[in-house]
Amino acid sequence: MGYAQLVIGPAGSGKSTYCSSLYEHCETIGRTMHVVNLDPAAEIFNYPVAMDIRELISLEDVMEDLKLGPNGALMYCMEYLEDSLHDWVDEELENYRDDDYLIFDCPGQIELFTHVPVLKNFVEHLKQKNFNVCVVYLLDSQLLESGASHIASRVKQKDGSSICKTKQSLD
């Protein structure tokens, strides 16, 4: 069995910092772990990148070729990743032994979790590949003082669609 930890949370909440600290900690205590970059927009890393979505697809290429903005291009990249679960992802996972620990540094855009099932399917795929999966959700602790100011409350409408409530509407 392999072990996987998905690190998620809003942009700038400290996901990459957490991954890099965890990597350093594991090095110090003599444990092996590998950090995977799942953010096609990431450019600078403070940890050795073991597996990198940018080897599969580049955000810049998508923006240029498909004339998309950064958010649309990110969505495209992640759906491309989903389409590649049984080839690129599986081939990359083959490089890791049964008892290896993988940490996935994920993109922060909330749409990837609310609008499309990409990350959910990614987790399901890891589980099918015999990975024991957990998720770490990071949040700036200062935001805890005022929940309504940052939590977008998803409300089901009568027709089954959902809307997001912002601070103003919550107030």
Ligand SMILES: Nc1nc2c(ncn2[C@@H]2O[C@H](COP(=O)(O)OP(=O)(O)OP(=O)(O)O)[C@@H](O)[C@H]2O)c(=O)[nH]1
């Ligand atoms: N004060 C403080 N700053 C932090 C902490 N963790 C991260 N930072 C800083 O916050 C900024 C963003 O950190 P990142 O690790 O890049 O955050 P991220 O969630 O990976 O960001 P995205 O990749 O843009 O989604 C950096 O300048 C970090 O140095 C923390 O625990 N405390």
